[in-house]
Amino acid sequence: MAPRTRAMLRICNGGFEGMCYEITAEETLIGRNPTTDITLLDEGISREHAIVLYDETDDAYTVEDLQSTNGTKVNGKRVRSSVLADGDEVQIGQTRFAFSLGEPD
Numbered sequence: 001m002a003p004r005t006r007a008m009l010r011i012c013n014g015g016f017e018g019m020c021y022e023i024t025a026e027e028t029l030i031g032r033n034p035t036t037d038i039t040l041l042d043e044g045i046s047r048e049h050a051i052v053l054y055d056e057t058d059d060a061y062t063v064e065d066l067q068s069t070n071g072t073k074v075n076g077k078r079v080r081s082s083v084l085a086d087g088d089e090v091q092i093g094q095t096r097f098a099f100s101l102g103e104p105d
Contacts (some may be wrong), residue, residue, distance in 0.1 A: 004054070004056070004059060005101050005102065005103075006008045006022065006042070006075050006101065006102035006103060007022070007023040007052075007054075007061050007099065007100070007101055007104065008020050008021065008022055008023065008099070008100045008102065009021045009052070009090065009097040009098070009099055010100065011022065011095060011097055011099050012089070012096040012097060013095065013096045014042075014094065014095060016041075016095075021038050022064070023052055023054065023061060025037065025054070026053065026056075027051055029048060029050075029051050029067075030045075030049055030050045030052070030078050030092055031045060031046055031047050031048040031049040031050070032045045032049070036090070040095050041062065042092070042093040042095050043093070044070045044093030044094050045068070045070070045092055045095070046069055046070070048066050048103040049065070049066060049068045049072070049093070050064060050065050050066055050068065050072045050090075050092055051064050051066060052064075052084070057092065059103075060083055060084075061066055061083070061084045061099070062081060062082065062084065063079070063082055063084055064080065065081070068092075072090065072091070072092055073089075073090070073092075074088055074089070074091075075088055076091075078086040083092050084099045085099075085101075086094070086100055086101040087100065
């Protein structure tokens, strides 16, 4: 089994700018609900807004919109599902994240 490439989401705007989240699980839920893995205090975000999925076979990360009201954008384009590449910008509500890939564990 190949080592997993490390992935991070870093907030690029707002009051929590600079805050980083390492993506370590197979599924990382993003939303306003306190039970989500990444909880955002943003009125434009659904309780369970989007999920980042890790595919072990391809060593790849995908963001999927969970039929949210305001949608999920990758590099400014609204997506339902998108494979993430190093340097992509993911926007959920008003919150913008920079997605980055690091060295494998």
